[in-house]
Amino acid sequence: LQAIAIVCGIAANWLCIAITADGVRDIHSRTGQLATIHMILLCLGSRTSILTSHTYLSSYGQQIAHSWLGWITIGNGAVHSIIVLGIGRRLELDGVGISGLVVSRQYPSLARRESKRIGRRRDAYDGTTVPITFVRANIRDYRPLYLGIAVGLLAVGYLSRFGHIWYRSCGTGPNARRLCVRPLVDAIQVSIVVPRPWHFRAGQHIYLRGFGMGIRAFWQSHPFTIAWWEGDRISMLIRPRGGFTRRLLLYAGCTLHALVEGPFGIEHDLGSYGTVLMFASGVGIAAQVPYIRRLLEGRSMSKARTQRIVIYWRLDNEAHQEWVKEWMDELLRLDVKYVLGIYIYVAGNYIDPRTHPASAEHFGEHDRVNRVFGDLDIKYTLGAELDRRRGNTVVAVCAGHPMIDEVRSTVRGALQQDIWLVELGVWPGPSGDSISPRLGPRDSP
Numbered sequence: 360l361q362a363i364a365i366v367c368g369i370a371a372n373w374l375c376i377a378i379t380a381d382g383v384r385d386i387h388s389r390t391g392q393l394a395t396i397h398m399i400l401l402c403l404g405s406r407t408s409i410l411t412s413h414t415y416l417s418s419y420g421q422q423i424a425h426s427w428l429g430w431i432t433i434g435n436g437a438v439h440s441i442i443v444l445g446i447g448r449r450l451e452l453d454g455v456g457i458s459g460l461v462v463s464r465q466y467p468s469l470a471r472r473e474s475k476r477i478g479r480r481r482d483a484y485d486g487t488t489v490p491i492t493f494v495r496a497n498i499r500d501y502r503p504l505y506l507g508i509a510v511g512l513l514a515v516g517y518l519s520r521f522g523h524i525w526y527r528s529c530g531t532g533p534n535a536r537r538l539c540v541r542p543l544v545d546a547i548q549v550s551i552v553v554p555r556p557w558h559f560r561a562g563q564h565i566y567l568r569g570f571g572m573g574i575r576a577f578w579q580s581h582p583f584t585i586a587w588w589e590g591d592r593i594s595m596l597i598r599p600r601g602g603f604t605r606r607l608l609l610y611a612g613c614t615l616h617a618l619v620e621g622p623f624g625i626e627h628d629l630g631s632y633g634t635v636l637m638f639a640s641g642v643g644i645a646a647q648v649p650y651i652r653r654l655l656e657g658r659s660m661s662k663a664r665t666q667r668i669v670i671y672w673r674l675d676n677e678a679h680q681e682w683v684k685e686w687m688d689e690l691l692r693l694d695v696k697y698v699l700g701i702y703i704y705v706a707g708n709y710i711d712p713r714t715h716p717a718s719a720e721h722f723g724e725h726d727r728v729n730r731v732f733g734d735l736d737i738k739y740t741l742g743a744e745l746d747r748r749r750g751n752t753v754v755a756v757c758a759g760h761p762m763i764d765e766v767r768s769t770v771r772g773a774l775q776q777d778i779w780l781v782e783l784g785v786w787p788g789p790s791g792d793s794i795s796p797r798l799g800p801r802d803s804p
């Protein structure tokens with residue numbers, strides 16, 4: 360579907376350029392004009408999370424759309440510049456001619472940045488390219504309309520962001536904005552006291568900015584899914600990568616402060632399904648836990664129709680089960696009607712080396728927690744669950760590609776109309792392969 364949408368976008372762009380074009384001059388003018396118009400859309404996408412909160416298009420889908428629009432704009436700008444240079448004319452200082460030059464000069468770096476899909480670097484692009492284009496294009500005041508709209512959108516976006524951050528972060532409680540970092544095996548649990556709590560829901564994420572971690576970290580904001588909330592305290596489960604998240608590890612036990620932007624994201628209505636089957640791998644559990652909590656709370660208030668919730672969680676290391684132990688205990692306490700089943704599959708790295716692969720253990724009242732040492736056979740497990748499901752069924756997944764693909768193909772193979780598949784949150788990648796054992800000298804707090 361994504362490929363079709365991209366091909367349609369590219370085709371529409373070139374149809375607009377080619378249809379009824381009267382020679383090279385027309386193509387030159389249209390490519391420049393379209394490049395400038397696309398810039399408006401690119402500026403709109405500089406904080407895609409705002410769109411994520413008001414549409415069902417996933418954050419990943421919006422990032423793809425944003426980066427492909429960037430590529431189309433590069434194409435238009437390049438063609439525009441080649442024509443200008445090719446026809447041997449002195450470069451005109453009009454909005455279109457100049458935008459072509461700037462687009463072709465600036466956008467390769469945008470493309471590099473976009474391919475990394477990094478929010479903070481996208482900010483850098485928005486903050487430099489558009490004003491440069493605007494200043495140059497305005498030299499003779501020709502066609503400033505599109506660029507004016509783009510810059511206006513950018514300015515409104517930045518102002519509303521600053522207003523939003525200020526609103527969320529101002530507050531005078533003794534612990535307001537306090538950020539605690541708790542290192543775990545291959546992960547970090549971060550909790551923040553938000554001065555102005557909102558109505559917490561599943562599927563929400565915030566952009567986090569750290570105070571007291573150095574100037575570089577302050578200028579970055581990173582999105583994280585809210586995995587748990589208690590009063591005015593929200594918690595996130597983070598997989599350390601190479602930048603901001605790795606730096607967080609250095610501040611375990613220190614008192615930091617955070618600026619929070621958000622919440623963004625839409626909650627899927629899983630409460631309207633009789634059976635909810637969940638699949639997660641590694642840190643993907645952070646996106647599932649809030650949904651289980653909301654379903655159990657919804658049931659207790661007769662707002663959810665759920666009769667059965669089963670979560671299958673695949674781990675690479677037995678120690679990873681500690682990441683969400685307290686939250687799982689709380690979920691079991693909320694589950695007064697025993698509708699919840701938790702299946703933890705530990706694929707390797709057993710704490711006790713004598714553990715026998717393929718063995719299983721059961722815990723809790725009514726054996727609601729099951730730990731299996733071995734890999735999860737998704738086709739078999741999901742097939743069996745679908746056979747004994749009650750009512751309409753939703754399969755929710757937050758995992759890496761092999762697991763998502765298997766879940767998707769099994770659900771598709773079931774060919775039943777009352778089975779739905781939703782992909783929750785953003786999976787941050789496999790655990791344990793990203794943390795450098797030794798932090799470099801630049802990493803000292």
Ligand SMILES: Cc1cc2nc3c(=O)[nH]c(=O)nc-3n(C[C@H](O)[C@H](O)[C@H](O)COP(=O)(O)OP(=O)(O)OC[C@H]3O[C@@H](n4cnc5c(N)ncnc54)[C@H](O)[C@@H]3O)c2cc1C
Nearest residue numbers: 475478581582583584596597598600601602603604785787
């Ligand atoms: C909506 C959403 C929710 C997320 N929730 C979680 C979560 O609950 N737990 C978790 O561990 N991770 C989550 N992530 C991923 C997390 O944002 C990145 O892993 C983190 O920003 C990496 O920061 P870094 O500087 O250490 O990364 P780097 O080492 O610099 O880069 C590592 C990777 O992270 C990506 N990345 C870096 N900065 C950003 C950014 N500002 N926005 C998006 N991607 C970025 C890069 O594309 C790169 O692929 C989420 C991402 C999104 C978009």
